[in-house]
Amino acid sequence: MGLLAVSVSAILIRFAQGEAPSLVIAAWRTSLASxxxxxxxxxxQRAELRGLTRAEWGLALAAGGMLGIHFASWISSLEYTSVVxxxxxxxxxxxWVGLAAPFVLKEPLTRPLKIGIGLAIVGSLIIxxxxxxxxxxxxxxxxxxxxxxxxxxxxxxGLALLGAxxxxxxMLIGRxxxxxxxxxxxxxxxxxxxxxSLILMVWVxxxxxxxxxxxxxxxxALMAIFPQLLGHGSFNWALKFLPAxxxxxxxxxxxxxxxxxxxxxxxxxxxxxxxxxxGAIFVFSGILIATRGGSE
Numbered sequence: 416m417g418l419l420a421v422s423v424s425a426i427l428i429r430f431a432q433g434e435a436p437s438l439v440i441a442a443w444r445t446s447l448a449s450x451x452x453x454x455x456x457x458x459x460q461r462a463e464l465r466g467l468t469r470a471e472w473g474l475a476l477a478a479g480g481m482l483g484i485h486f487a488s489w490i491s492s493l494e495y496t497s498v499v500x501x502x503x504x505x506x507x508x509x510x511w512v513g514l515a516a517p518f519v520l521k522e523p524l525t526r527p528l529k530i531g532i533g534l535a536i537v538g539s540l541i542i543x544x545x546x547x548x549x550x551x552x553x554x555x556x557x558x559x560x561x562x563x564x565x566x567x568x569x570x571x572x573g574l575a576l577l578g579a580x581x582x583x584x585x586m587l588i589g590r591x592x593x594x595x596x597x598x599x600x601x602x603x604x605x606x607x608x609x610x611x612s613l614i615l616m617v618w619v620x621x622x623x624x625x626x627x628x629x630x631x632x633x634x635x636a637l638m639a640i641f642p643q644l645l646g647h648g649s650f651n652w653a654l655k656f657l658p659a660x661x662x663x664x665x666x667x668x669x670x671x672x673x674x675x676x677x678x679x680x681x682x683x684x685x686x687x688x689x690x691x692x693x694g695a696i697f698v699f700s701g702i703l704i705a706t707r708g709g710s711e
Contacts (some may be wrong), residue, residue: 416421416645416649417646417648417649417650417653418646418669418672419646419648420641420642420645420646420649421642421647421669422669422673422676423641423642423670423672423673423676424638424641424642424646424669425493425501425502425673425676425677426498426591426671426673426676426677426680426681427541427634427637427638427641427642428440428490428493428638429461429493429498429633429677429681430492431631431634431635431638432494434627434628434631435627435631435635436617436620436622437487437490437491437493437494438487438490438491438613438616438617438620438622439622439624439627440487440490440635440638441487441490441613442610442613442614442624443481443624443632443638443639444634444635444638444639444643445482445483445486445487445606445609445639445643446609446613446614446639447552447614447635447636448602448606448610448637448639448640448644448692449603449606449607449610449645451639451640451644452599452602452603452606452630452644453603453607455599455603455665456599456600456603456604458600460597460599460603463597463600464600464603464604467596467604471592471595471596472604474591474592475592475601475604475605475608476608477588478585478588478589478592478605478608478609479604479605479606479607479608479609479611480612480614481581481582481584481585481588481607482578482581482582482585482605482608482609483592483608483609483610483611483612483613483616484581485578485582485585486578486609487579487616488499488574488577488578489505489574489575489577489578489582490573490579490711491571491574492505492571492572492573492575492578494503494570494571495567495568495570495571495574496568496570496571496572496575496671497571497677497683498569498673498676498677498681499670499673499674499677499683499691500517500568500571500572500682500691501571501572501575502575502669502670502673502674503542503670503691503694503695503698504539504542504575504576504578504579505575505576505578505579505582506573506579506670507539507576507579507698507702508533508579508580508582508583508586508671509583509702509705510531510532510535510536510579510583510584510701510702510705511579511582512581512583512587513528513531513532513582513584513705514528514532515583515587516587518674519544519587519683522660524620527704527705528705529572529698530701530704530705531701531702531703531704531705532701532705533581533701534697534698534704535697535698535700535701535702535705536701537697537700537701538693538694538695538696538697538698538700538701539576539694539698540694541691541693541694541697541700542572542689542691542694542695544569555705560651563585568615568622582709583688584594586654589601589605589651589654590654593651593654593655594654594655598648598651598652598655601651602644602648602651605651606643615680657706660662660672670695
């Protein structure tokens with residue numbers, strides 16, 4: 416259910432980017448989600464929220480900050496690169512979770528995890544460079560970093576990777592905090608922190624949160640309800656019962672759903688589909704090997 420909800424995210428964002436800046440989209444998405452949750456948190460979970468320790472508030476704010484950067488970078492990436500590349504790269508977060516585990520969770524870096532990380536990094540590089548390939552008469556002749564499936568694909572791919580890394584940090588922090596809190600309390604605190612960080616980014620950028628059409632505000636609301644509350648809410652619910660790596664592996668289905676919707680609705684496809692597909696196979700194979708090895 417969560418996977419289906421997040422798969423529509425990139426399409427809704429693309430429609431909203433016709434009028435609103437990416438940071439504004441991210442700020443409204445998290446702010447509306449927080450406002451929808453706040454009445455339930457204040458009426459049903461007030462005692463739990465009051466009982467949070469200073470350390471737990473610190474974890475919640477850190478998780479929210481990482482989530483804010485994740486949305487800022489990933490949503491911005493969709494301005495510059497294709498939906499396929501952006502969603503494949505942003506869902507490499509299980510690899511970054513595994514890479515950080517020895518330092519954050521004191522878990523050893525197993526051989527399958529090393530192999531998986533290597534494959535995923537190779538795949539990410541292939542996808543990142545795929546749009547920049549220059550092919551003439553069926554032969555590769557070089558790279559053009561300003562060409563490809565977007566206005567600036569290399570920048571978009573880099574932003575998507577930053578979104579993956581910050582999503583991994585968000586998952587690792589959430590795994591430590593989520594078992595101590597109910598889902599409503601956890602989501603309200605973390606989404607509110609993400610919202611505040613994004614509103615600050617909007618203010619620094621000089622953009623405005625207001626003055627858009629009713630259609631764009633409707634898109635903001637749809638993002639808050641479906642990808643944010645239903646999609647990410649489902650993943651956060653699962654964090655109470657499952658390791659962060661297992662939860663993040665579920666998100667691997669998002670590029671498939673998002674790519675199909677991008678083709679059907681936006682008529683968008685990678686500049687070099689075969690190269691992008693090879694890169695995606697490397698990424699998915701690496702993540703599967705890493706997570707299977709991590710569960711042994």
